[in-house]
Amino acid sequence: MTDSPWLTLALIAGGGYFTFLWWQDFSAQRAGKPNPGALPGATPTTWLAVIVAVLGGLLIVAAETWGELRLGIADEQSQVTVLFCLYTLLAAVIEEIIFRGFIVPAESRGRATLLGGVFAASLVFALAHPFLWSWGDEGLTLNFGTKGWFSTAAVFVSSLWFYYVRFMSANSSRSLLPCFAAHGAKNLAVIIIKAAQGFVVGWF
Structure with a gap:
């Protein structure tokens, strides 16, 4: 997480702005x-699509939490603040617009092209999360331990799920609402688990 509350606030403001723009477009489409x-x-989209998306996101969190406990790496989690937790909820919207919206668009031509794009984008999405690497005062540090690989794999699987709910038959309109719901539910569940385990420290 970022050490600067001001940067986090700026990211929250940016996330809120793009969420507002998307909601305006959504409202216009619905009208x-x-x-x-x-x-x-x-x-x-349908309520079925949203419910399926959320249940899948929560199942991934449950499997990830169980895996961390089984591997003995649950104590290696990063500490976060309440402010950063708020940012992660808005980040779910921004990341979905970018990755599930722009990078692999609904107009992808051909099944092979779509699947290839989903796999490649999910790999980039997973590697972009700082589990196998970190950036600090000493520059780039690589973290190739069990926790790094496991968390990166969990993000990769999550990305595949978010793409699935974007293109599944229950979401024939290719709405991003199921993606927002799945990603938001997953991030909220992670926050709740972190808080229960004592990894949410301070307001900002």
Whole structure:
């Protein structure tokens, strides 16, 4: 996490702004007045799609938590603040717009192209999370321990799930709402578990 509360606040403000823009496009689409330049996936979907997405996200968190306990790496989690927890909830929206919206668009041509794009984007998504690496005063540090590989694999699986709910048949409109719901539910569950284990420290 970032050590600067001001940077975290700036990221929260940016996340809130793009969430607002997406919601405007979504509201216009739902009102029958779609915006030609709308952000991706700003379309309604079914409750079934949202519920399935959330259940899958929670199942991934449960499996990840169980795996950390079995491997004896639960105590190697990073500490976070309440402010950073708020940022992670908004980050779920921004990351979905970027990765599930722009990087692998709904208009991907051909099943092979779509699957290849999903795999490659999920790999980038997983490696972008600082589990196998960290950046500090001494520059780049690589962390190739069990915790680093396990957490990176969990993010990779999560990304595959988020892509699945974007393109599953229950989400025929290719809405990003199931992706937001799955990612947000997963991040919220992680926050609750971290708090229960004593890894949420301070407000900012």
